[in-house]
Amino acid sequence: MVCLAQGAGDAEDAREDKLMCLAVPMKIAEIAAGTAICEVDGVRREASLMMLEEAAVGDYVLIHAGFALEKIDPFEAQKTLDLFREVLNAGGGPAF
Amino acid sequence: MKYSSEYRDPLLAKALIGAIHRAVSHYQGRITLMEVCGTHTMSIYQHGIRQLLPKAVRLISGPGCPVCVTPISYVDQALAYARRPETIVATFGDMVRVPGSTSNLQREKATGADVRIVYSPLDAVSIAAKNPDKAVVFLGVGFETTAPTVAGSLLTAQQRGLQNYFILCAHKTMLAPMAALTSDPELQVDGYICPAHVSAVIGSEAYRPLVERYAVPCVVTGFEPLDMLRGIQMLVQQVMAGEARVECEYRRIVKPAGNLKAQALLAQVFEPCAAEWRGLGVIPASGLRLRAAYQTFDAELALPLDVEPTKEHQGCCCGEILKGKLLPGACPLFRTLCTPEQPVGACMVSSEGTCAAEYKYGNV
Numbered sequence: 014m015v016c017l018a019q020g021a022g023d024a025e026d027a028r029e030d031k032l033m034c035l036a037v038p039m040k041i042a043e044i045a046a047g048t049a050i051c052e053v054d055g056v057r058r059e060a061s062l063m064m065l066e067e068a069a070v071g072d073y074v075l076i077h078a079g080f081a082l083e084k085i086d087p088f089e090a091q092k093t094l095d096l097f098r099e100v101l102n103a104g105g106g107p108a109f
Numbered sequence: 110m111k112y113s114s115e116y117r118d119p120l121l122a123k124a125l126i127g128a129i130h131r132a133v134s135h136y137q138g139r140i141t142l143m144e145v146c147g148t149h150t151m152s153i154y155q156h157g158i159r160q161l162l163p164k165a166v167r168l169i170s171g172p173g174c175p176v177c178v179t180p181i182s183y184v185d186q187a188l189a190y191a192r193r194p195e196t197i198v199a200t201f202g203d204m205v206r207v208p209g210s211t212s213n214l215q216r217e218k219a220t221g222a223d224v225r226i227v228y229s230p231l232d233a234v235s236i237a238a239k240n241p242d243k244a245v246v247f248l249g250v251g252f253e254t255t256a257p258t259v260a261g262s263l264l265t266a267q268q269r270g271l272q273n274y275f276i277l278c279a280h281k282t283m284l285a286p287m288a289a290l291t292s293d294p295e296l297q298v299d300g301y302i303c304p305a306h307v308s309a310v311i312g313s314e315a316y317r318p319l320v321e322r323y324a325v326p327c328v329v330t331g332f333e334p335l336d337m338l339r340g341i342q343m344l345v346q347q348v349m350a351g352e353a354r355v356e357c358e359y360r361r362i363v364k365p366a367g368n369l370k371a372q373a374l375l376a377q378v379f380e381p382c383a384a385e386w387r388g389l390g391v392i393p394a395s396g397l398r399l400r401a402a403y404q405t406f407d408a409e410l411a412l413p414l415d416v417e418p419t420k421e422h423q424g425c426c427c428g429e430i431l432k433g434k435l436l437p438g439a440c441p442l443f444r445t446l447c448t449p450e451q452p453v454g455a456c457m458v459s460s461e462g463t464c465a466a467e468y469k470y471g472n473v
């Protein structure tokens with residue numbers, strides 16, 4: 014089985030290597046003057062809110078190149094996870 | 110919920126893999142799925158997804174890494190700006206090792222050029238504010254995810270009254286090359302794993318014309334391993350049922366109409382233009398250029414300079430790799446003359462490039 018662990022350092026990686034395409038989910042901790050301070054795993058980062066209609070402290074957002082690209086919809090996030098569980102429950106075990 | 114580790118559960122991954130195997134267990138043919146997002150390419154290699162799929166399902170990588178599709182002539186232009194006196198070149202980290210005709214930005218920096226690696230285009234605006242006597246040229250590379258951030262940086266510079274912030278613009282859009290690849294008779298794409306964060310901006314409905322015109326299934330997929338597997342499962346189900354629809358697996362982020370504010374930023378600052386793609390040639394209406402109202406920010410117009418003639422790298426197959434026609438192993442330079450330390454082609458430089466991903470995670 015492959016290693017599906019990755020994670021913890023995503024936010025740091027994106028910051029450290031300054032790569033273009035990495036986008037990471039972070040939680041908004043503070044908002045001031047159109048800029049949010051976001052947080053994940055103890056990493057804090059500034060993000061412009063220029064691209065969002067509205068955002069509040071406590072929202073999870075996807076951060077890309079110093080901008081909050083989109084809000085994460087907690088309801089849809091849960092629905093997707095529920096769907097995975099359905100596949101698990103429907104499956105007759107691994108077929109390989 | 111952290112919206113990342115939950116989507117990496119090995120037990121659920123096994124269930125999804127099982128479902129994909131069952132869906133094609135009696136199928137004699139082959140289903141070719143193309144991903145057109147560098148982050149997907151990396152995820153597929155990183156999690157060994159290819160090896161987990163049944164033989165009937167084949168994954169190929171398309172032109173989804175913005176660094177890899179940037180033509181050598183653009184890198185040469187960036188190098189010319191780096192050599193220009195009183196000029197600071199600001200760029201994302203991916204670009205500094207991409208080989209131009211005779212040099213790369215890292216080498217220019219080592220010999221005295223002022224090249225700054227930034228995390229955000231807004232950082233480049235701050236550099237411009239701190240260096241009023243220098244011209245700051247930001248390398249505007251990337252698809253619909255990155256282009257609005259560059260538009261945002263331009264508007265910020267305008268608001269702050271900065272006259273020394275410029276963009277060397279080579280932004281690209283994803284739908285035109287997908288249409289070009291779909292109509293390529295040599296390439297049989299049975300379904301698209303549509304990019305996660307490009308779609309966050311353009312919306313899942315953006316793929317509807319492609320689906321209707323070419324009857325090719327399109328599924329917008331996140332890039333965590335469970336997202337990838339679920340997206341593949343949805344595509345396989347469509348192909349097996351002979352359907353072609355737009356579906357979205359990544360609904361926690363991607364809305365049918367996308368991010369309207371980001372789209373408005375794009376439309377305000379950029380307009381479509383023909384663009385050159387490494388490997389694919391010039392594709393009409395596949396690029397973005399600055400609108401006339403923002404031409405004072407256009408490095409090419411505001412700071413014209415001579416650029417050395419382009420020299421293509423002999424033997425590099427990046428073009429075929431970017432079209433999904435070849436896998437890196439088929440390139441004679443792979444692992445021998447071309448390595449991440451000494452890259453010949455752009456596909457080996459960016460961590461999202463197919464050659465770099467194969468080098469790092471592929472089977473030796």
Ligand code: SF4
Pocket residue numbers: 424425426427428430437440441442443444447448452453454455456457458464
């Ligand atoms: S291995 Fe190197 S030279 Fe060959 S296609 Fe990939 S990037 Fe180009």
